[in-house]
Amino acid sequence: MVASVGLIGPVLSFLEAARLELLLFAGFWFVIGALDELAIDLCWLWLKLTGRLRRRKLAAAAPRELSAPIALFVPAWREARVIAPMLRHALAAWPHRDLRIYAGCYINDPDTRAAMEDAGGGDPRLSIVVNETPGPTTKGDCLNRCFRAMAQDEAREGFRFRAVLLHDAEDLVHPEALSLIDAELAHADFVQIPVRPETNGDSHWVAGHYCDEFTDAHAREMVVRARLGVGIPAAGVGCAFDREAMDRIARRRGGSGPFDPTALTEDYELGMLIGRAGPDGKGGSFARVRAADGSLIATRAYFPHTLDTAIRQKARWVQGIAFDGWEQLGWSRSPLEFWMRLRDRRGPLVALVLAAAYALIALTLVLRLAEWAGLHAPARLPPLVYWVMIFTTACFVWRAVVRFVLVGREYGWNEGLAAVLRIPVANVIAIISARRALGRYIGTLLGRAKVWDKTEHDRHPADKIGGRGR
Known part of the structure; x- marks a missing residue:
């Protein structure tokens, strides 16, 4: 029993280190993704404000x-x-x-x-x-x-x-x-x-x-x-x-x-x-x-x-x-064409980053519970990490507002609100489908034939x- 208690400290320290690594990994790619989406948003807003996207x-x-x-x-x-x-x-x-x-x-x-x-x-x-x-x-x-x-x-x-x-x-x-x-x-x-x-x-x-x-x-x-x-x-x-x-x-x-x-x-x-x-x-x-x-x-x-x-x-x-x-x-x-092809092919990377982010949330909850129980004192994060979190959170809020407006205008404001609530559902589907796509692609490299894996209607x-x- 004493040995088990003695292991808690090292385990929590390992989890704290893992949390920091996930923060750095996910934070870096979230910043890249946020800048990518902001660039599209700015182009879209500029086109609308200059009248080049007249209805x-x-x-x-x-x-x-x-x-x-x-x-x-x-x-x-x-x-x-x-x-x-x-x-x-x-x-x-x-x-x-x-x-x-x-x-x-x-x-x-x-x-x-x-x-x-x-x-x-x-x-x-x-x-x-x-x-x-x-x-x-x-x-x-x-x-x-x-x-x-x-x-x-x-x-x-x-x-x-x-x-x-x-x-x-x-x-x-x-x-x-x-x-x-x-x-x-x-x-x-x-x-x-x-x-x-x-x-x-x-x-x-x-x-x-x-x-x-x-x-x-x-x-x-x-x-x-x-x-x-x-x-x-x-x-x-x-x-x-x-x-x-x-x-x-x-x-x-x-x-x-x-x-x-x-x-x-x-x-x-x-x-x-x-x-x-x-x-x-x-x-x-x-x-x-x-x-x-x-x-x-x-x-x-x-x-x-x-x-x-x-x-x-x-x-x-x-x-x-x-x-x-x-x-x-x-x-x-x-350069513009290269950018768009990167956007089109980012699905597997996005899925990996999202999976890291959800693992980060789970680790943070575990560490917060340990802190509440007096078993762990959290390490202070570098200031850069806090700024990254603030920037990416602001960008997420902006993306949610844009989605709310676009979907609400087309389907009604109730659906616009639902679109924001459905973001985690879309993320889960993206993570699992990317893993499945990778497995299928490896299968084709090994000689498996491609067939019409169609959706039933x-x-x-x-x-x-x-x-x-x-």
Whole structure:
């Protein structure tokens, strides 16, 4: 018993030393991260104060015809539950004659194919593309199959599409999005419109954090990136690529198609390749515009509502963007482009720093309890550490205020407050998904094949609006 008591002092001293090391490690990276976010915030505020981010709003008008044909690709694997309302709503919301939808499915997925056929209702603008390779392969492979089907139609009918638009089976398109994208393509090779996740009453915390993160990114960071002229990452939905630009990428890949069939985030990669202006192209555009009724012209969808499914999805994003993106896209000599790629690939480091911060909180609680019990006298921290803590705390409060304002403006002030309370939930998901992404990436280095680790969808936003509303 005496020996046990005698061990308490050395153990607490070790914990105190560990706490200081974690403080220095987490504090350093928190300062770097805070300065990174502040730089984006300052750019955003400067653009708003100088009037360069005027709120764009479309006048009410009847749907006009497209300036040139556009192809919409909708890849699907086991999406029989949601593909029918998606296609039915898209065909009704976008009556444009020059739109053609290529819905990709697999030979071993008859339910999804049947749902597609039912949704089409004989509309000649819908083409169902069956991948003869049993699924799931990868999303990039399915998209390349749609691309080849489109090219065959072009050769047979003697015309060329102007652009390719991407959407997923769970998406609800905005009625005015196609006309907006068509107009933006006049001066851009790549166009991205915002993503607006649907709130889910069954999962206020997990599903809700997608609302917070997409709103923050698509109301602030993406508009800054577009103004800076750097690469804009494609979200995989509500994004359109110029046909000629896609041909250039396809030739670089050896003619198999513009999408990388081995990538987990083939949309992000294509957006980064096309979306930065260069000698061969016009660059990208992020179009954040309001309709005449005040609604944001955006893609709506339900996102994962359980912890496991959210972790699986985000692990795929981290692996594809942070690990595979580093390997396949490399870096850039442009300082601004290099900065943005660092931001895109910071997920694993952020997760490590957050894990260190939560360990630091736990250690601090243990040491405070020991101090309260009279077993330990805490060491005085260096003054620099206190200043770091003050600076990072102030920056956290500022970020929370910005998120509250952005989310509250879009979803209501109750959701804005919830967005602040959901920050720890988002942090936990980020930590676990980064660990999982690292394990999966190591597995691919050891020869494990990449497959379509898709998110399961059990509802569609069109369900609650009869399939035809906004």
